[in-house]
Amino acid sequence: MRDIDVSFDAPPGVVTALLGPNGAGKSTVLRAIADAETRRVGLMFQDHLLFPHMTALDNVAFGARSRDVGRAWLERVGLSAFAGAKPRTLSGGQAQLVALARTLAADPEILLLDEPLAALDAGTRVAVRRDLHKFLSEFAGPTVLVTHDPVDAYVLADRVVVIEAGHITQQGTLDEITARPASRYVAEMVGTNLLRGVVEGLRLTIEGGLVTLTIAEEFDGAVLATIAPEAVTLHRDVTVGGSARNQWFTRVAHVDSLGPRARVQLDAPLPLVVEVTTAAVEELRLTRGVEVWASVKATEITTYPGL
């Protein structure tokens, strides 16, 4: 097994999301917390793991102080009508809500949720996520949520800890992380281009040294830079006298059509993703191998100190 070295705070009343690609070690971290905790831990999993031989009410009341507490929690998740139902007769969303009620009815001091929405279909996931948000914001203790879905983190979490290959690559509020992604994984997740380079004054030399871009704010030192896919424009010919300070010649690596918009992956020297309209794709006849001029304004390049 890979080494995992992770350390973060999970204060009471705060939902901390461990966000990262599959296999990054998030669930292992969660299990380690569960094993090490001396407080009462409430766990929720991708599978609801409701006891199949018990009714919904028996499940919820299993860890509760009394049956009435169980009944009250089933009521709070809005499933009183299913008190006598066996888990296999419940829908995926209902079963996960009963599982949530069962976990909370046991009066946990901390909550650990391992991909609680991952097994649900898209429509159900939205509804259950909304309910989960309500109960998590009412929960007084610390909550740690493992997810690979940024939407979960966005809706449910107050703080995000990004874990990649067993290590924390970034942590903060989701806004902070979105504004300044520290890794390619996060940049792709928030849908922007991430570059690494060195700035001298207004000149940003991209890692590798082949490309130098002009930026709008002076700085000196190693930086990370983001360029939004919409900020790059493509032309068939070199533009003379335009306002964009940066212009370079490249080829189209491939084009992914997404309905009215398309994502164009550029080739070397700057492998950026560019978002254009489908009309532009047709007009410029953008396909794999086509030669284009790309340009971006200095003000569209956001830089911030990076390692």
Add this chain to the structure above:
Amino acid sequence: MNRTRRFPVAVVAVAVVGAAFFALPLFGLLQRARWSTLAHDLTTHAALAALRLSIECAIGATVLSIVLGTPLAWLLARGEFRGRRLLRALVLLPLVLPPVVAGVALLAAFSVHSPLGQLLHDVLGVQLTFSAAGVVMAQTFVAMPFYVITLEAALAGVDHRYEHAAATLGASPWRVFTRVTIPLVAGSVAAGGVLAFARALGEFGATLTFAGNISGRTQTLPLDVYLLLETDPRAAVALSLLLVAISLGALVALRDRWLVRA
């Protein structure tokens, strides 16, 4: 005909012979039975007494198998300790042991001439040999392994995460065992119980050796059948048919339960 569904002829032919091997003795029984006197043969005083004793003792052996065998099966399926393989071999030995040898072994351990048997006799006034209790013991000895292997397989297949979930909800190990683990394998408890009951009901060798063949006290149906074969073959066939019927009933009961996995 679908080519993929064709069978090699030789294999089918041998399988038919194998099936006949099981079917012919049953046909023999049906053929030898005298149906007009069947009801009478089955309701003689001795037959009814043997039937009653058989069923009572087999139920006793089944209950004992479940009470003792459930923790054993759990230990074998879940325990991690040195000697687990040895314990499993020990528990399953009666499956392959000649029942008469089992009877001799039980005699050696529990007869009034053995230290343990003497102790039971002197202190508690209990004599196991040549008593109904001895019948139950002999039957349990040969029948319990059927229950244990059935339940062990089921317990090994239980998703541990249910038990883990129960534990995180604050349940004690005992509560997890009784409220989660065992209910999850309830179907196999029943299936193993039926198997053990059927095996106990047909027990002959160990019973005869350990408990003897005392009419009304230790004479179960199989022993009765064996004796009647000498004196009244027609009645022996009638009682045999009864045993076949009960065994078939057990199999039918199993058909629904056997493959049930929680």
